Structures are given as structure tokens and as C-alpha cells.
Amino acid sequence: MVINDSYQWPDGKKSAMCFSVDVDAHSPWFWNNREKLPHLLSHLEQRRFGPRVGIYRIMDLLERYGIKGSFYVPGKVAEDYPELLPALVENGHEVGLHGYFHELVTQVTDAEFTVALEQSLEIFQKQIGRLPAGFRSPAWEMTPYMVGEIKRRGLYDTSLMGYDHPYTIDGVAEVPVQWITDDAIYFKFMGGGGEYWPPNPPGPLVEGWIDQWEALHRFGSLFMLTVHDWISGHGQRIIMLEKLLDKITAEPSVWIATVGEVAAHHAATQMDKFPVSAEIPPEIHDHPARRGA
Secondary structure, eight states, X not given: OOOOOOOOOGGGOSEEEEEEEEOOTTHHHHHHXXXXXXXXXXXXXXXXXXXXXXXXXXXHHHHHHTOOOEEEEOHHHHHHSTTHHHHHHHTTOEEEEOOXXXXXXXXXXXXXXXXXXXXXXXXXXXXXXXXXXXXXXXXXXXXXXXXXXXXXXXXXXXXXXXXSSOEEETTEEEOOOOGGGBSHHHHOOOOTTOSOOOOOXXXXXXXXXXXXXXXXXXXXXXXXXXXXXXXXXXHHHHHHHHHHHHHHHTOTTEEEOOHHHHHHHHHHHXXXXXXXXXXXOOOOTTOGGGGTO
């Protein structure tokens, strides 16, 4: 059976590509240690490399390729580095919201989520004079309540992956992410007894990312790349990203856009296409598997 899920991109483009950055920096460190801050510097300093150095290397990379990126910034990071949001906007990039403390969805109540959302939006308004258009959930998890709050605030979302092109979830434009094109799952080694995994060599990884882009381009879908300031701002990863961008930017039929531009295109032209519900199906109590059948 052939499933026709073709997505229509603007100006006759065959596929789309977004370069996104989750500017986590040190905010997850504060969240994970919120009950008692440790007297240890290693993990904190590794993360602070991002807003000190890494983010500017990534901006320089994008400038060289003529690409505008989408940077999702937690409120805590924006507060501690007040020059960051204005610098991103001044260089033509999109800025979106990424929680306040990079708080994990499974560890906050609905009310706490709303408080973090409102406080973070106020920070964006104060620092750049406007609200962000989009939201990306820390750790890429959402609940039906969160979808409702994002809709209430008129934001698009880019946290889920029900398709590999934009779709609509309960009236919210969803621009999907992909774990396989996220740098953290391959490089998140921090040492110091942290429960992380050894980093992958960048060579085979960039080859795999190029394969993924070529396949999604063939399918007419969206290639969503996500990197982190404190991870991909390092030397060998910049070289890795150059190899990937060399390949993608050489193809004239791919639309390289910000996530906000993709969301706006979807909202304007295809909001009624690919609708899904955010409701969780009820548990099927009489399913044979539950009866031991």
C-alpha cells in the first residue's frame, strides 16, 4: 500500500530544512540540582561554554552559509546572559521559548508549567520587545494540557514527531523534531561521574545525517537538525556541520528556512491537512493482553 502524505512546500521546493539550536546552556544543571546545588564545577563549566563561546561559533557558521537559524532559549539562560537574545535577533535569527529552567515535563504540574511559560514570555518581551512565535519543550515531551496552553498563547510548537513534515495537533501548528538528527544523543558525555555515554566519532555521524537528509529530500519531507550550544560549538563538530551544510546548500530544490517560517507556511496554507488529536486514548481494560490471553 502506498500512503500519499505529500507535503506542499512554497515556490515549488521539493523539501525543507531547518537548522535549530536548543540553547540549554547551564539551565538543566540548575533544574537537576534544584534541591541542593553541588560544590562541583565540571558540568556547570562545560555547559557555560555554550553561551560564552559555542553559540557565537554556531552563529558564525550560519552566517558563512547564509542560513537563518531558530534558537530555543530557556528563560533562565536569557536572564543570565541578557546580551544573548538581542544578539540573535540582531543577526536575523529566530528566537523561541524552551522553558524557564529547562524543567522536565514529567517533573512539573500543569500549574507550574503555566507559571514557567508566562514568566519566560515576559523575559522575551522585556529583552527584545516582542514575544516569540514558537515553543519547544525541554526534552521534547508534551501533554494535552501543554498543547492547550501553547494554543492559548498563539504559539506554534516544535516538540513532537508524529510526521516528518509539519502537521496540526489540536489547532496548533506542529513542526516536528527528530531524535536521530539531534547532536546530544551522540555527544552528551560530561565525565565527572555523570551518567552519560561516550561520544560518537563525528565522521560516521555526519555520513548518517547526510543519508537522512537525502532520504527526506527524496520523500519531500522536512530535515530538522537540532544542535546544542555547549555541544556543537566545539571544533570537530563545527567541521562536521560544515560537511553537512556543504551537501544541503548545494541542492537548489530544498527550502532552507527558520522553524517559524515553516510554521507560518503551514498555518497559512495547510492547517487543515494532517490534523491529529492531543488526547491520550483511554486504557483498554479488557484487551486480551491484559487478561493473559
